[in-house]
Each structure stands twice: as C-alpha cells, then as structure tokens.
Amino acid sequence: MADRQDIHTSGVPALCEACEARHRGICGALSPDQLLGLSKTSSKQKIEAGAELVGDQETIDHYSNVLGGVVKLTKTLSDGRQQIVGLQFAPDFLGRPFRAESAINAEAATDVALCSFPKATIERMMKESPGLEHLLLTQTLKELDEARDWMVTLGRKTAAEKVASFLLLIARNIDPTARTRPGASFDLPLTRADIADFLGLTIETVSRQLTRLRADGVIRIENNRHVVIDHMARLEARSGI
Amino acid sequence: MADRQDIHTSGVPALCEACEARHRGICGALSPDQLLGLSKTSSKQKIEAGAELVGDQETIDHYSNVLGGVVKLTKTLSDGRQQIVGLQFAPDFLGRPFRAESAINAEAATDVALCSFPKATIERMMKESPGLEHLLLTQTLKELDEARDWMVTLGRKTAAEKVASFLLLIARNIDPTARTRPGASFDLPLTRADIADFLGLTIETVSRQLTRLRADGVIRIENNRHVVIDHMARLEARSGI
DNA sequence: CGTAAGTTTGAGCAGGTTCAACCGGTGTGG
DNA sequence: CCACACCGGTTGAACCTGCTCAAACTTACG
Numbered sequence: 001m002a003d004r005q006d007i008h009t010s011g012v013p014a015l016c017e018a019c020e021a022r023h024r025g026i027c028g029a030l031s032p033d034q035l036l037g038l039s040k041t042s043s044k045q046k047i048e049a050g051a052e053l054v055g056d057q058e059t060i061d062h063y064s065n066v067l068g069g070v071v072k073l074t075k076t077l078s079d080g081r082q083q084i085v086g087l088q089f090a091p092d093f094l095g096r097p098f099r100a101e102s103a104i105n106a107e108a109a110t111d112v113a114l115c116s117f118p119k120a121t122i123e124r125m126m127k128e129s130p131g132l133e134h135l136l137l138t139q140t141l142k143e144l145d146e147a148r149d150w151m152v153t154l155g156r157k158t159a160a161e162k163v164a165s166f167l168l169l170i171a172r173n174i175d176p177t178a179r180t181r182p183g184a185s186f187d188l189p190l191t192r193a194d195i196a197d198f199l200g201l202t203i204e205t206v207s208r209q210l211t212r213l214r215a216d217g218v219i220r221i222e223n224n225r226h227v228v229i230d231h232m233a234r235l236e237a238r239s240g241i
Numbered sequence: 242m243a244d245r246q247d248i249h250t251s252g253v254p255a256l257c258e259a260c261e262a263r264h265r266g267i268c269g270a271l272s273p274d275q276l277l278g279l280s281k282t283s284s285k286q287k288i289e290a291g292a293e294l295v296g297d298q299e300t301i302d303h304y305s306n307v308l309g310g311v312v313k314l315t316k317t318l319s320d321g322r323q324q325i326v327g328l329q330f331a332p333d334f335l336g337r338p339f340r341a342e343s344a345i346n347a348e349a350a351t352d353v354a355l356c357s358f359p360k361a362t363i364e365r366m367m368k369e370s371p372g373l374e375h376l377l378l379t380q381t382l383k384e385l386d387e388a389r390d391w392m393v394t395l396g397r398k399t400a401a402e403k404v405a406s407f408l409l410l411i412a413r414n415i416d417p418t419a420r421t422r423p424g425a426s427f428d429l430p431l432t433r434a435d436i437a438d439f440l441g442l443t444i445e446t447v448s449r450q451l452t453r454l455r456a457d458g459v460i461r462i463e464n465n466r467h468v469v470i471d472h473m474a475r476l477e478a479r480s481g482i
Numbered sequence: 483c484g485t486a487a488g489t490t491t492g493a494g495c496a497g498g499t500t501c502a503a504c505c506g507g508t509g510t511g512g
Numbered sequence: 513c514c515a516c517a518c519c520g521g522t523t524g525a526a527c528c529t530g531c532t533c534a535a536a537c538t539t540a541c542g
Contacts, residue, residue: 075389078482081397085389096386098379103386130371137378138339144381145337145344147388148316148326154395155441156322159498192521200396205498207522224506224521241319400530433489446530448490465489465539483542490537499529505522512515 013039021065021115025091026139029131038125042117047108053094054106062116063095069112070174070189074105074197084198086143087189089173093139097123110189154200161240162199163209167219168239171229178232185228213238254280262306262356266332267380270372279366283358288349294335295347303357304336310353311415311430315346315438325439327384328430330414334380338364351430395441402481403440404450408460409480412470419473426469454479 011032012022016039021027027035044067047053053071054060066088073086085104088094094114096102126133153165171184178184188195192203199206213219218235220228229235252273253263257280262268268276285308288294294312295301307329314327326345329335335355337343367374394406412425419425429436433444440447454460459476461469470476 073389075393077393077397081481083393083396085392097382104389130374133371133374133378137374137381140378140381140385141338144385144388147385147392148314148345151326151388151392151395152316152318152324154392155324156318202499203521204500204523208498211522240322443531444489445491445532449530452490485542486540488537488539490535492535493533495530495532497529497531498527500527501525503522503524505520507520508518510515510517512513 011036015039015042015044015115019065019115020067021091023091025065026093026132026135027065029129029135030125031129034125034129038117038121041121042115044113044115047112047114049108049110049112051108051112052105053108053112053114054102054104056102056105058102059100060095060102061119063093063097063119063122064114064116066090066092066094067113067115070109071112072107072109072190072194072198074107075103076105082197083200084194086147087169087173087198093136095119097126097136109194157240159199159201159205160209160212160238162201163195163206163213164218164235164239166195166199167213167227167229168232168235171227171232182232183228183230184232185226188225188227252277256280256283256285256356260306260356261308262332264332266306267334267373267376268306270370270376271366272370275366275370279358279362282362283356285354285356288353288355290349290351290353292349292353293346294349294353294355295343295345297343297346299343300341301336301343302360304334304338304360304363305355305357307331307333307335308354308356311350312353313348313350313431313435313439315348316344317346323438324441325435327388328410328414328439334377336360338367338377350435398481400440400442400446401450401453401479403442404436404447404454405459405476405480407436407440408454408468408470409473409476412468412473423473424469424471425473427467429466429468 013036016022016027016035019027022035027038030038047069053064056076068090071088071092071094072084073088074082074084076082087109094106122132126136153162157165170188171178171186174186174189175184190198192206196203196206210219210221213235214221218229218231218238220230222228254277257263257268257276260268263276268279271279288310294305297317309331312329312333312335313325314329315323315325317323328350335347337345363373367377394403398406411429412419412427415427415430416425431439433447436447437444451460451462454476455462459470459472459479461471463469
C-alpha cells in the first residue's frame, strides 16, 4: 500500500492514483484528506452490459463515478413505453443528490467501470467543502444543457435528423479525435433498440435511417456496431442544426 | 426608505420585504448583509407579454428572479422550427450561471414581474456563501428532473397524452389549490402556438385535442384561455402516466 | 364597423409505425 | 458435426397519426 511519493501523487490513495475522476471528475474537488477518507469506503467495480445499476423508485444508498463505458438513464410509462433521458460517460457522476428515491432507472449500456461510495460520505463532504458542491452544480448545469438540446431533437427533428444527431453525439463523446480530425470512428455503445428509445422512434425506423446514411455514403458500418464517419461536416448537414 | 423593524424583517430592505423570492427563492440563502448589498443594485420591473428577456447567443450581464407571470425558454433551429425547453414560474431563478453567453432564448409568455441584478454581484456572493450555491444546485436539479419528465412526453406520448400532460403541468404550477382540491381552474399562460412549440406539435393538432377533451367533458374552456378542470383524475388518466 | 390576430375546422397527404418475414451470427444439444 | 433456436438487425407492405394547406370563425380593438 506504499504510495509512490512525488509531487503529483503525494498523499493520493493508490486506488485513486490513475483515476480519471480525480482530474476531470468530482474527486478533483476533494482535499487529499477527503480523498483518503472517501477512498476507504469506496470500491471500483466492473459491471457487464445490461445490468441494472439503479432501479426506478429504489432507495439510493450510494453514488458512483463512471470510469469507463456508457450508462443509460431511462424512464418508463406504465404501459411499457420507454425513453432514454440521459447518457453518462466517464468521468460523469452518477446519482441524484438530495433525494432518497430515484425517479429514473440506470442501466449499463456497455460494460461499465464504476467507483462507488456511500451516499452519506459524499453528502457530508459536500457540507464541508463548497468546491464539491460547485463541481456538482457545474455538471448538473451541463446535463441540463444537454437535456434541453435533446428536447429540440425529440420535439422538432425528423427521423433522419434524429439519427444523424445521435451519431454526432456519440462520436463527440466516444472518439476523442472527433474534435480535431474531420472524421471519426467508434463502436456504437447502444443497440438499435436503445437508439430508438433514445430518439423516440422505433427500431425499424432507426435501422432504415442508418441504412440510408450508409447508402448515401455519409457513414460506413462494419459488423452492425462499428461506425466510420469520413466527413463529420456531411453528417452535421443532415442533423438539422 | 425606513424599514419597519420587527423580528421577521429586521434588516431586510424595503424592496425585498414582501418578496416571494426571499422565502421560497434564491434570496432566502442570503444573509441580511448580502441581501442589502444585492438590493442596492437590483431593480424590480414589469415586462409585458411577448418581450424578449434574453436573446440566443447574447452576452449575459444580469440574472433575475421571476416574481410573477410565466417565462418561456426556447431553442430554434436554423430553419425556424422552434421548441420550448423550459417554463419558469415564480420564484424561479432566471439565468445560466458560469456562462458568458446564453444558448437559449428567454421570452415573457405572459406579463412578467422580475427582480434583476448584475451577474457579477451574484457570482461574488456565490463564492462567499455556500448556501446560495446549494440553493442553485437544488433548483437546477429540479429543472433537470422536469426536463427529463418532459423528454418522455416529447419522445413517447401521443398528441392526446401530450396535451393532457401539459394541462396538468400548468394546473399544478398556476392553480395553488390544484394539489388539495379534486379540480382546478386557471388561465392558460401560453397561446396555442406556444403550446405547440412546447409539445412538439402543430397548433392545429393542439386545437383539435383541446376540442376533443372539451367534447368529452374532461375540461371546460371559456374565452379560449380560461380552463376549468372538474376532475383532475380524468385528465391524469389521459396523460399516459 | 372593419381589420388583425388567434383559433377552430375540414380534406388530403406523408412520415413513421405496425406487423410480418427474413438474414446472419452464436450458442446449445442430440 | 449438424440441426435448431435465439438474438439483433434489416427489409417490405399496409396502415394511421399527425402534418400541410386552406378556409371559416371568434375575439379584441381601433
């Protein structure tokens, strides 16, 4: 358990040393002391695709950082119609603060790596260090911005525009080179059914629109899951900006 | 400018004495000193329906509290298609913290009463008092919850269910008795065009669905604007819960 | 009284859904 | 080893909800 002691990791728990959440995530707001305290009660875990992380109306007793993979947040009507209301990527914080019960369902869309810790610990630290609450506010505002962007897509875009918008969203979140290169390449983290639930469409419509984008040479699809976009600009032109 | 000095208002600026935002809104998190400081640079104003409060891509230099009326937040695609992405009622806080530019458009849906103050003042106070940031986080989380509920409506509900859901939303936010009595009664704060932009529908479809609800005896409509709901339960049954 | 803005109503159309069949890869058991 | 079932995905055809275009109506207001 002896940490390598240098300028950057002095006092940082071994568990957290290489962790992305320490740099771009919630843990960056914690003092070394707090980080140490949190790391004692936290645990990294691998979750496989399809597993439920938080059930609707379940009491919440822990929060998590997403360290890898994609988590989908869903809501379901009583007759089974489902809508994905959020996607979380590393290093997002997973959990609804200040609520005993979850109003949404969280499920691993791909294999997921999490770092979980007790709700009580974080809520105590939030009272101690304003920086943590500030970071949470920042992330929540970002999620609200994204949700509102998505409301435009759901309410006002055509099926073709919805699918193009979705591909752009995924490319920007998964392929780190997508912001610099003119193209992108990635594995879709969602099944056709998930994409349909995300876009408020049926799987058939999603499939047809993907086929059409491929036929028009805007994207290439390999193995049903891997997508190559040569010219992001052409996809953007179809996303109804 | 001499304040009446009693237990509840000691040190409270005259401007703020009867203000709802002091109790249920953002200002409740401020110390008497801060409230005084803020009140010196803030101004109450009446805005008439239709006026633009914040333009898309405009630089933000002030925030506001909504003291009365309804503010609609909209996003518009380049070809003019529009979507309402949020409605704000008293005593909501209006403005996007930590952003120089607005990504959305804010417009008075009805006549609106605001209390505005400089962005810089609030951001300084946020650093001083964690309670303020906590309240902002709370409101932002609430808005995120609402946005996600609305994504389900936009993505998965039928036109009939959308209109019923909208009426329920308004009833709960405008008619204070709606939570206790079985019925409700209120003026619609939005035109048919606004309702359509809110629901991702056309005005014709909204009109037809309202007519149908009226024909079925679920609601009564007077003067095109005033709505009476005798049995909320019947409306809920049509909202696709 | 006349105009304008907002709303309702009607008829035809089309985008997306529904229902159904098929395809290809993978895992399982005889 | 092959037959078979299963799962995710694709494709086709018919249908229907909500949209488009057009016209009438209602209310407010000068």
